[in-house]
Amino acid sequence: MPNSKRIEMKINGESYAAEVEPRLLLVDFLRVNARLTGTHVGCDTSNCGACTVMLDGLTVKSCTVFAVQADGREIFTVEGLSKDGKLHPIQESFRDHHALQCGYCTPGMMLSSLFLLSNKPNPTEEEVRKGISGNICLCTGYQHIVNAVLDVAKRGQRQQKKRPRSGKN
Amino acid sequence: MSKVGNRGVIGQPIKRKEDQRLITGKGIFVDDIVLPEMLHASFVRSPYGHAYVKRIDASRALGLPGVVDVVTGEEFAKFVRPQKAHSGLDSPTARALEDYGIAVKKAIYHGEAVAAVVALDKYTAKDAVELVEVDYDPLPPLVDAEESMSDGAVKIHDGTPTNVVWHKTYNYGDVDKAFSKADLIVKSRLYFDRFMAAPLETYVIIASFDRGQEVMTVYCNSAHPGRDVFLVAGALNLSPNRVRLICQDNGGSFGNKNNIYPYTALIGYLAMKTGRPVKWVMDRNEHLLASGHGNEMIYYGEIAVKKDGTILGIKARLIADEGSELRSEPRGAMVWIRQLTTFYRFRHLRMEVNAVLTNKCPTGSMRAYGKVQHCFLIESLIEKAARQLRLDPAEIRFKNFILPKEMPYKNPAGNIYDGGDYPGCLRRTLEMVGYEDWRKKQQKLRREGKCLGIGIAMAMESQGGNLAPLWKKGHKSSGSVGSAMIRIDADGNISASVDSMSMGHSHQTTTAQIVADVLSVSPDDVDVFAGFDSWITAFGERYSGSYASRFSTVHHGAIFGAAKRMREKILRHGAFLLGSAVNKVELVQDGKVRVKGTKKSAGLKEVASNAWLNTGVLPKDLEAGLVVHYVYKAPLKPLESAELGKGNFSLTYAYGGAAAVVEVDPGTGMVKLLKIVLVDDPGRCINPMVCEGQVHGQIGHQVGAALYERLLYDKTDGRLLTSTFKDYLLPTAADFPTLETAIMETPSLFSPLGARGMAEGGGVPQIAVINAVRDALSPLGIEIDSSHIEPEEILRRIQERTDR
Numbered sequence: 001m002p003n004s005k006r007i008e009m010k011i012n013g014e015s016y017a018a019e020v021e022p023r024l025l026l027v028d029f030l031r032v033n034a035r036l037t038g039t040h041v042g043c044d045t046s047n048c049g050a051c052t053v054m055l056d057g058l059t060v061k062s063c064t065v066f067a068v069q070a071d072g073r074e075i076f077t078v079e080g081l082s083k084d085g086k087l088h089p090i091q092e093s094f095r096d097h098h099a100l101q102c103g104y105c106t107p108g109m110m111l112s113s114l115f116l117l118s119n120k121p122n123p124t125e126e127e128v129r130k131g132i133s134g135n136i137c138l139c140t141g142y143q144h145i146v147n148a149v150l151d152v153a154k155r156g157q158r159q160q161k162k163r164p165r166s167g168k169n
Numbered sequence: 170m171s172k173v174g175n176r177g178v179i180g181q182p183i184k185r186k187e188d189q190r191l192i193t194g195k196g197i198f199v200d201d202i203v204l205p206e207m208l209h210a211s212f213v214r215s216p217y218g219h220a221y222v223k224r225i226d227a228s229r230a231l232g233l234p235g236v237v238d239v240v241t242g243e244e245f246a247k248f249v250r251p252q253k254a255h256s257g258l259d260s261p262t263a264r265a266l267e268d269y270g271i272a273v274k275k276a277i278y279h280g281e282a283v284a285a286v287v288a289l290d291k292y293t294a295k296d297a298v299e300l301v302e303v304d305y306d307p308l309p310p311l312v313d314a315e316e317s318m319s320d321g322a323v324k325i326h327d328g329t330p331t332n333v334v335w336h337k338t339y340n341y342g343d344v345d346k347a348f349s350k351a352d353l354i355v356k357s358r359l360y361f362d363r364f365m366a367a368p369l370e371t372y373v374i375i376a377s378f379d380r381g382q383e384v385m386t387v388y389c390n391s392a393h394p395g396r397d398v399f400l401v402a403g404a405l406n407l408s409p410n411r412v413r414l415i416c417q418d419n420g421g422s423f424g425n426k427n428n429i430y431p432y433t434a435l436i437g438y439l440a441m442k443t444g445r446p447v448k449w450v451m452d453r454n455e456h457l458l459a460s461g462h463g464n465e466m467i468y469y470g471e472i473a474v475k476k477d478g479t480i481l482g483i484k485a486r487l488i489a490d491e492g493s494e495l496r497s498e499p500r501g502a503m504v505w506i507r508q509l510t511t512f513y514r515f516r517h518l519r520m521e522v523n524a525v526l527t528n529k530c531p532t533g534s535m536r537a538y539g540k541v542q543h544c545f546l547i548e549s550l551i552e553k554a555a556r557q558l559r560l561d562p563a564e565i566r567f568k569n570f571i572l573p574k575e576m577p578y579k580n581p582a583g584n585i586y587d588g589g590d591y592p593g594c595l596r597r598t599l600e601m602v603g604y605e606d607w608r609k610k611q612q613k614l615r616r617e618g619k620c621l622g623i624g625i626a627m628a629m630e631s632q633g634g635n636l637a638p639l640w641k642k643g644h645k646s647s648g649s650v651g652s653a654m655i656r657i658d659a660d661g662n663i664s665a666s667v668d669s670m671s672m673g674h675s676h677q678t679t680t681a682q683i684v685a686d687v688l689s690v691s692p693d694d695v696d697v698f699a700g701f702d703s704w705i706t707a708f709g710e711r712y713s714g715s716y717a718s719r720f721s722t723v724h725h726g727a728i729f730g731a732a733k734r735m736r737e738k739i740l741r742h743g744a745f746l747l748g749s750a751v752n753k754v755e756l757v758q759d760g761k762v763r764v765k766g767t768k769k770s771a772g773l774k775e776v777a778s779n780a781w782l783n784t785g786v787l788p789k790d791l792e793a794g795l796v797v798h799y800v801y802k803a804p805l806k807p808l809e810s811a812e813l814g815k816g817n818f819s820l821t822y823a824y825g826g827a828a829a830v831v832e833v834d835p836g837t838g839m840v841k842l843l844k845i846v847l848v849d850d851p852g853r854c855i856n857p858m859v860c861e862g863q864v865h866g867q868i869g870h871q872v873g874a875a876l877y878e879r880l881l882y883d884k885t886d887g888r889l890l891t892s893t894f895k896d897y898l899l900p901t902a903a904d905f906p907t908l909e910t911a912i913m914e915t916p917s918l919f920s921p922l923g924a925r926g927m928a929e930g931g932g933v934p935q936i937a938v939i940n941a942v943r944d945a946l947s948p949l950g951i952e953i954d955s956s957h958i959e960p961e962e963i964l965r966r967i968q969e970r971t972d973r
Contacts, residue, residue, distance in 0.1 A: 042370070044452050044453050081194075095184060100192065101863075102368070102420050102673030103192070103420075104198065104421060110192070129901075135902075136901065139869075141866055141872075142865075143907065143908040
């Protein structure tokens with residue numbers, strides 16, 4: 001491979017290494033090299049958000065990031081959301097609120113929602129709408145997605161209240 | 170296992186079976202499939218709207234390491250038979266069309282494929298596309314349908330006499346007499362803008378040819394796989410039973426993926442030629458250029474009314490811009506003609522239809538196909554008549570509605586409406602939006618110089634279509650069949666399939682609900698195949714697919730019919746096992762067979778095991794095993810007259826009402842959607858949660874059509890100007906207020922479960938939004954004639970008024 005470069009990254013906590021062309025897109029590395037096909041491609045121009053993943057805790061559109069840019073860094077994808085067969089609250093809420101129909105945008109939409117909630121644990125409806133406006137959904141008209149995100153926030157708040165405060169917090 | 174509770178699960182908002190895999194990234198979309206030795210294809214596409222292909226030099230591309238082959242349109246044309254879908258149309262141009270799905274001598278729209286590259290990987294294939302040198306001889310493109318139909322226009326398909334592919338006038342009642350009695354005749358030239366369904370997943374096809382068995386296996390995300398089996402078989406000279414077409418998870422269609430078939434044949438040929446599986450993933454730019462667009466129309470409409478708002482008749486001349494090939498068209502126009510009177514009681518109309526080719530992407534199915542265009546025409550004419558008569562837009566509609574007590578109602582074209590409460594739907598819409606309050610607010614805001622608009626609209630949408638008589642001479646009726654299979658294995662596990670795959674529709678869930686209801690089990694106990702496989706699942710010939718909102722009519726009928734037959738089988742085997750007569754046993758909780766009035770019973774597993782494995786003891790007249798394949802046909806009568814276009818063309822006529830409130834900023838032309846309400850009547854909900862989601866989807870798509878999504882061609886060079894999501898704008902969550910929707914359930918008088926199709930809704934939100942913009946701008950004397958409006962256009966119109 002001309003100018004190929006060896007890269008290594010952690011995806012959902014596991015190490016992946018490969019020899020790649022510098023032009024290989026991160027989304028192709030995830031889907032083709034790592035065979036993690038939960039991340040989807042919708043537009044190739046970073047408008048639709050179907051390819052959203054987290055790179056060192058920040059959401060990125062993996063169709064416009066090169067795999068080499070993720071060398072040595074940590075990626076988080078939809079496949080990392082549930083642990084030991086237990087769904088993440090955002091997954092539960094998407095299911096409970098019928099926030100997905102065809103499911104193609106859903107992985108990216110959940111990751112953008114999580115990122116929004118990590119910055120704004122108690123958002124208003126308007127803030128949720130703005131927060132997920134980098135992700136397109138053609139099935140739902142967004143209402144059930146907005147409801148799902150608001151409900152995760154509400155559930156999170158209740159959890160916070162229940163949890164005894166530790167000294168550090 | 171959670172039990173939702175046996176009988177009575179129809180109508181319950183149970184959670185979806187589809188979700189677990191989709192929220193964990195375990196769905197299997199076509200691009201997720203990798204076959205051994207698979208190659209990757211990519212297309213070279215015309216940068217011109219209209220140009221002869223003079224020469225293709227693939228030598229540089231073939232020299233690139235990793236490139237396996239380059240196939241030109243001319244080569245395809247030698248081995249792939251063209252689609253001649255329109256031999257039944259009474260038109261020399263339509264009959265002459267040969268659609269190869271790729272340019273052979275001439276490229277006739279921007280983005281049309283001219284050659285295909287096959288390579289070891291996707292990146293190399295894309296590189297090689299850039300290295301294929303094509304010499305073009307450009308011609309002036311025809312992007313205006315009226316120009317294209319003029320006598321002197323260049324012919325888009327060489328050797329055809331005209332670019333008009335279909336022309337017909339339909340007369341119902343006595344329209345001239347009706348117009349002679351009018352107090353007012355309102356005329357309008359209206360325009361329905363070109364947009365499309367742009368699902369996030371583009372077209373993806375994998376074709377694999379087994380040279381030993383001569384079987385073509387195609388994995389694709391078609392929405393109409395039954396038809397595609399036959400089209401691909403015909404194109405590649407295979408018998409249809411040797412084409413195995415498989416669809417699984419599908420990233421949305423909204424009609425768009427009905428138009429995938431020309432590519433399926435091309436990729437199939439590449440697999441045959443190379444002897445290896447070939448994958449093709451369309452990119453977004455290609456999808457916007459060359460998948461399938463929605464119908465674009467120009468109308469010259471006239472409505473005759475009395476002073477009190479009574480509608481007497483409508484006349485319209487329609488010019489349907491079909492793009493460069495006929496794919497689904499002109500079915501859209503054929504459908505809309507039948508329902509032009511929609512909810513209203515007038516009986517006189519004349520429709521002249523002209524289907525015209527232009528140098529644009531072929532049009533095809535799209536959500537509310539054919540219906541949104543006709544509803545836009547009639548609702549626009551009514552809106553304008555109301556304004557001129559100084560009547561409230563709600564009042565004029567109430568004045569003309571067909572009433573519930575008149576159901577079933579036969580419209581002038583012979584369509585028989587299957588029930589409904591049209592005035593009730595509009596009343597509910599007005600209440601939900603707070604119509605009176607907004608009107609008061611509007612008066613106050615207008616005094617402050619603000620442009621607030623309130624728009625209402627009603628739209629109708631037919632399901633279970635019966636167009637064959639218009640399409641194919643000698644066919645009395647067709648199109649209205651659905652097919653379902655149920656199998657219960659020897660352990661009592663229930664599996665079902667239906668020839669309608671979910672593309673977000675939730676058919677796995679709702680199918681399980683219907684089966685569970687009939688078999689007295691939990692939906693959790695019914696496994697439903699996630700897609701379609703022409704070798705394995707229910708297959709209803711060329712009709713199999715998810716289009717025209719058929720699920721609620723013919724597929725409900727198929728599933729319900731199959732489940733009832735299975736119930737009979739279970740009862741017969743149960744009765745035999747229990748040593749009882751069939752009429753003395755009943756099906757109770759968990760699919761158990763019980764002798765009536767006793768505690769004597771046999772579980773489903775026991776019955777199934779006996780039916781499959783203990784066959785030696787079964788009596789002669791008791792068929793072994795538990796398998797049912799049922800084909801449902803809609804109870805539609807042959808047409809009264811195919812020639813005159815009279816007869817009932819659909820089993821059900823779904824409808825909805827919408828209201829929108831917008832504020833237009835006269836300084837920027839921006840339209841802010843403040844409120845949107847939609848009331849939909851699907852007759853009977855199998856799953857209300859799913860129904861609500863589908864109705865929300867209607868709003869999402871059609872608000873986009875009104876305010877954001879537009880396919881705009883450059884008039885001089887025929888290039889599509891909106892060819893990425895940077896220019897073809899889709900609405901985001903931030904563009905909507907909280908959606909407010911309601912479901913009315915006025916059962917259909919004719920469908921198997923009382924349900925009507927939903928999720929298409931005739932495009933009612935789009936029309937309501939446009940009517941709201943019209944209302945907002947009416948004090949300025951500005952008329953909006955198009956189905957899509959953008960800020961710069963509004964600003965230009967305001968500027969014109971102030972300059973005057």
